[in-house]
Amino acid sequence: MALLLAFMMQTASPPADTTETAAVIETALDMLENDLEDAGSLQETLERAAYDKVRLETASAEALRSIPGISERTVQRILAWRDGGGDLGGPESLLRAGLDERTVALLLPFVAFGRPEPRTRPRVRMHIVQRWQRRLDLGKGYREDPPSGYLGSPDAVQWRVGMRLGDHIAAGVTLDKDAGEPVQWRPGARQFGADFVSFYLSVDQRGPFERIVAGNYTVQAGEGLVAGQGAAGLSSLRVASSDRILKPHASSREYAYFGGAAIQSRPLRGVSLTGFVSQVSLDARADTSLNAWRPIYTGYHRTQTEYERRKQARERAAGGVAVLRRGSLYGGALSIHTLQKLDASRNTHALSVFGGWARARWEGSFEWVPEQGHRSVTVSLNPIENASVHIRTRRTRATGMQDLRPHTRIGVNSRGENYDYAEWLAETRFRPFPSWTATLQVRDRTRPLDPLPHARSRLVAGIVEYRRRNWLTLHIRARTQTFDVASPCRGGRLLLPCTAEEQRQSLRIQVEYRHSAALRARTRLEIVRAEADEAEEKAEGVLLYQDFRWKPWRFMQLDLRYAVFDATDASARVYMFENDVLYGFGVPSFNGRGQRGYALARMQLSRRLTLQWKLGATRYEDVRSTGSGRDETPGNRIRETKVLLQWRFG
């Protein structure tokens, strides 16, 4: 939580879309390089929270707790101020409520002030998003006819329509077609044009009901079951959830949701009861070696083979969540029953017990799932200002449940990988001089890594930042990581796997200069060195890029980047976050030698209409083709373009 708070402090303006949340995301990625998929979830969470602002004057305690990064202490202060008759008409009122400036800056992007204007009829607000993207240099799959090639065009298209009726009713539809997927109208096969369709209707805070959702939704409770998102490691900033348990699913992430109906209610003060039922279709393939069907969770239907696997199985799920909260303590239980219909029906049931506490100096949570052998404990301490220690142990056996959809299992990430690890992370931040900030992060994690039962990884990072009046920032980060990896045994140890050690060190120097409100420049140099026990030479990677953010007119913002990269191999690959169009997310990694450039234009054509356009190109040196398989593209260049149109009215 302290990490998230620190990351959120990087923004000074409401993150309206990707280009605004970039500062938050990019900083968070420093700790997320191994969990980039979860970083995508984080971005969607932040963007959604920035769009659906919480109105402080009328929000329930549960709604307040759903604000990203907010602490229990802050929630209690806001409630006490409001219950005592204090007004919440603007940011200054939060200062009067006892919150410090940093916390207020954290909340601003996600909250609305004042009471809603009285209206004779509820206000209707709608937004329509149309996104199109395409690779301009096409791979082998688009040059061959089916069944070897892709069935559809290389265009990736997404439509999103969202509607809010007053402050209590919301509805949305998302249609998505990935590159290579066909557009077909086959009602019999439940395909209505786009390959993927999700929709929801949500009623919030009416009577005793916190939320009622029909359609597609996700469930998040405790630490482990994060239906639709997957539990993740400490570094993913995931924290225990016991308040906003239901979330409408408006994302294009296929399989990451339930479909049906769900209700979260508050029958008594401090008591939350949730029930949900779901039925979704799954892809499945026949495993001839085991003579059984296996579900598939990629979401791609680009080839004849992939298309034939579409919706071959069904999953029904029903469950409930009960949470009791008293002050800073909470406890609850979640029960979920899943029926999978493949060639034969499979019933599984899981019961999760979770709880936690949140104090000013320390907070923690736990979860226990007996059937899946899942145990998880997290403790975060803030013994002094600007210093924090997080400790988490998490262990999951989940035997016999590997075929279940990851999003209905407890203690796995969205790729279905079990968590069986112990880790601790300590971070301290201090300010020796007014303009200088130093941060030290240490992490130690032990987890099974086939075939090593106790592979260990360690991370030590030091960050020094110099900030001069918010217009010149020097950021230096040095980081070293050590991994245990399996290696061939020597000396007769043939039965036991042997352990070798790999090291990866990186140094990042970044200078950011805010010339004016119209121009910002950023230069980054990153040097990576990777070394394995067995390797004779160290692998090295270098990234140097120059960024500009330019607002030539009030209605237009341009993001420009030119980068040069050079990495010996994948172990020394270099990452760089890219600004993207709304609902896009890019953290490409590069190995090999080449250059990358992109331009992102964001135009506010009118008060209601936004147009975003991105053009990017990567050119590799000394290669004849890029990619592999059906995506192998002749030549050394890959170009892609994205266009997004957003229309808001009401």
Place this chain on the structure above:
Amino acid sequence: MPPAASPRRAGPPPGPRRLLLAFLLALFATHAPPCALGQPVLYGARSTALGGATAALPDDAAGQGNPATWAQANAPAASLHGAQWYGLPELKLVGAQLVAPAGQSAIGGSVSAFGFDLYRHITATGGYARRIGFGSHRNVYAGARAEWNQAYIADYGQPGALSLTAGVLFPVTPFVSLGAVAYRLTSFAGPLRADLSRRLAAGALWSPSAALTLVVDAAKAIRSPLSASAGIEIRMVDALVARGGFASGPRRTSGGVGLRVASMRADFAVQKHDALGWTPYLSLHYSW
């Protein structure tokens, strides 16, 4: 880079000059000339003496690579440059540059020739730079130049290509400047275009007083390792400055002096390449 030459006609046994050509082609087969040595084609003696760390070096229209600096010129300026790489008379570099300011803008151009009769690399450039406020009382300098490169190789041909170089310079405070320049950001036409070495350099300058200037650069050419360079300039007396510099990838050390008399300035530098030896540079600069 140009592929190895394939002789079309029988000739006398190769002499020392043809051996030098073979050496050059072998050197350039992996690195574009003369960027193989971490430098753009036209480089003044002042820039060389500072180790080539000139991405953020302001107030010099005398061949330092970043076209944005042209916009800082207060008066028209012309400069002549000469160098003899590694002391070899065949590896001469000669060039001339002219910068003409006009209000907040400036235009500039240069020509240079490198090599000898069996291998010659000719470069002609022309560009534009401008001072821009971007909504602030502080200025940003931005410039771009088109560059025609032509290489003549005996018994091979004369491949050429057009490329574009762009740079920017931020005087952050009176004492600190930041700069970046993308050499040959893109190339347009000609068979040589795939062989032009692209390079991105970013640097900073700190000048705590009129007598002391420190510069540092990081540069990455796509086909070469990362190069870090740093330089120091000390004004001994009003008319005389001493300079020293260091660069990596490949490792080079350099030093030099500058003498200013009225509107004339003469800069002399020497650079020592760890493997290839010494190179003398001379620049004459005149503004009116």
